[in-house]
Amino acid sequence: MSSRRFSPFLPLLAVLGSVTFLGIGTSWAKHSLFPLVGAQGTTAIRVGLSALLLLMLWRPWRWRLGSGDVWMIVGYGAALGAMNLCFYLSLRTIPFGIAVAIEFAGPLAVALWASRRALDFLWVALAAVSLGLLLPLGHNGRMLDPAGVLFALAAAVFWATYILFGKRIGHVHAGLSVSLGLGVAAVVVVPVGIAHAGSDLWSPAVLAVGLGVALLSSAIPISLEMMALKRLPAQAFGILISMEPAVAALLALAMLGEALSGLQWMAIGLIVAASAGSAFTSRKATHLPVAVPQD
Secondary structure, three states: OHHHHHHHHHHHHHHHHHHHHHHHHHHHHHHHHHHHHHHHHHHHHHHHHHHHHHHHHHOHHHOOOOHHHHHHHHHHHHHHHHHHHHHHHHOOOOOHHHHHHHHOHHHHHHHHHOOOOHHHHHHHHHHHHHHHHHOOOOHHHOOOOHHHHHHHHHHHHHHHHHHHHHHHOOOOOHHHHHHHHHHHHHHHHHHHHHHHHHHHHHOHHHHHHHHHHHHHHHHHHHHHHHHHHHHOOHHHHHHHHOOHHHHHHHHHHHHHOOOOOHHHHHHHHHHHHHHHHHHHHOOOOOOOOOOOOOO
């Protein structure tokens, strides 16, 4: 009886667990891997090991794909790789929570692009105000690093591109598309990481931490999201996943000591409200695909 009472909360806990593990993995990567192999090497280790884990789990070579699906998965994976790389490059100079909030402009733009209802302009206005509060102001009142902001905005564009490609392969099994997509993403980012970090990528310490980061920020969140998607409407999933910027900011405060100003917390709250509101009022709910970057 107790398990039946608890079961309605499982999808909520799965989504909360997904964004929490994602934030812990990214914070750990910034703290432990950035000093050793830089943002480029961290991206290569995280995406490369995540791809290996999911390829072994799903064994996608067992399925046949049409040529059209193959090219869509190539685009999907390339966008995923570029998104991860740009996001990690942004973390070199701007706080984690702010980077996630800026990056969320990508999926929010996709969700609102096709709609022309008056209510949707409220979500656009909230998102615009949130970015307006974030971009001029920086950590402890200083200006945000322009390069970091541009990398976060580029990650937002690639996240939007990733979602659009993801819609085109929505008929493909999620385990198949995500594992193959991460494989393509690894092909994109691993050479960049090798060029930047060289043989340091293969040190036992880097590989050990990288494996932990891959599990926390990819394998576990993806598994939890897939479980939640089976039990939740896409609209509800979109609302719940909107917690990610706030969770990221809290974890960055706890794990990295990245304290934000009151205005920055307000801005993150507005982007969460815009994303959740957009998902709640959407006629054709557009949820975020599994394998969220980022973070």
